[in-house]
Amino acid sequence: MTGTLISLISILLGIIAANSTGFIFKKYSFGIIGNTLIGVFGSILFIKSFGRLGFDPWSIMNDGKFDAFLLIVNLLVSALGGILGLIFVKMIYNKMNK
């Protein structure tokens, strides 16, 4: 059950990471709306793709025993998803609008 909450928290972290990246590196920013949307999809993509390596929400809450280390890995990967998502989408956007 708590695993579901963790998945939502990691998406929120993806949103924060994408917005922070956009704020610091203006050339990658799509504005708060675009950054937020990309943050959501970037973090979901990364967590769904790489979480199976052992840090998905169910592994974090394995048998009800909370694993803080795995949670940190999960949150970091989620944030990375938001950041890389922003950079990747900006690259595609630039190529499509040349």
Add this chain to the structure above:
Amino acid sequence: MEDMIFYDRLQFAFTITFHYIFPQLTMGLSLIIVYYKWRYLKNNIEKYNDAAKFFMKIFAINFTMGVVTGIPMEFQFGTNWAKFSELTGGIIGQTLAMEGMFSFFLESSFLALFIFGEKLMGQKLHFLTGFLVFLGSWASGWFILATNAWMQHPVGYEILDNGKFVLENFSALFTNPWLLPAFLHNQMASVVTSSFVVASIGAFYILRNKKTEYGRLFLKTGVVFGLISSVLVAFPTGDWNAKNVAKHQPGTFAAMEGIFITEKAGAEIVLIGQPNMVSKKLDNKIAVPNILSFLTYQKWHEQIPGMDQFEEDELPDNIPALYYSYHIMVGLGTIFIGVMALALFFLWRKKLYNMKPLLWTIMFLVPFPYIANITGWYTAELGRQPYLVYGLLRTSDGISPTVSSGNTLFTLLGFVALYMLLGLLFLVLVGKTINEGPEPQTH
């Protein structure tokens, strides 16, 4: 046990209610976006293209929030409703997987192309991407409703010795007599929501004397789409649905309409009244005789079975909530027809844009289609109780036996807190987009 069922149902009700705020707008809005894009292709008037792109931004925010709030729904099938998933997974897994694989990917891929690819693709392909977003969002509704239709009126299944449901006839899932009326009713209701959103943004711009050209366009579009869809929600789709309920779930129909005692001939339609579950009657009732019989069977004196004809444990377990949900939905639907008809009349008389009281009314009515849509779903879901799969699997047999009520309550509180945060973020993003308004193309 009772405690566990209550909290599991409460959590699902909360998460699905919050989730459904978003798809009901995206489904209807995608149709309006396609309309604007088509008008632009036909007339080459730039404001239609600006309008399509502006509403696609609002669509994207809603779509994203829909994805985020949809994730817990997917998990809840496994966590809170493990027995239900175990027993019926062979059937509902088909339609839910198709929703993810076909509709979601179609919608999200072409949404990105619509937003970023206008210059690269040219206008005809840009229109096509908008159309595919519309197709994806409506297909998503179709698959979800196919799942729900099977739960309301199970068809094409076989039950194995171990109690598991397996699919015997795949096409039966999509030719289910429950599905088409439910889908059309749901989609029209989502167009009502979007029409009110579009019209209210238009009214907002006109009242603030800002971007008035777009304001007029949005108001006009919202009013025309709003009136057509409000009428179609009531008739034929709503009528068709109600007849389906009367035919396949007669106990639910009696509870929705507040018929406690079977009348000898000709059932009345109740306009106002409060269910009294102790004395089994409606208090302070205002009713019109024989109308319900006529609406249901086109015969003034046809008998409609009341709740006294059914075993108590076969009837919905929260009759007042079901009765009020249904009556709120119908009452609001009637108000929508009235307001939109009035607005269309003044639009035709070329007075709408200067009628401030009506503009204020349209602007402040925007939460009510959401309420009507959600109470419509409450009617369907409360009406199916005490079953998860009507007549076959009781709700009490579908929960996860090992998840305690305390555990469910804890995560429910977590959801409330996180959804509050997401809700705030959503309001900020949509508010910012509306405040910025459509961006006119410069050549």
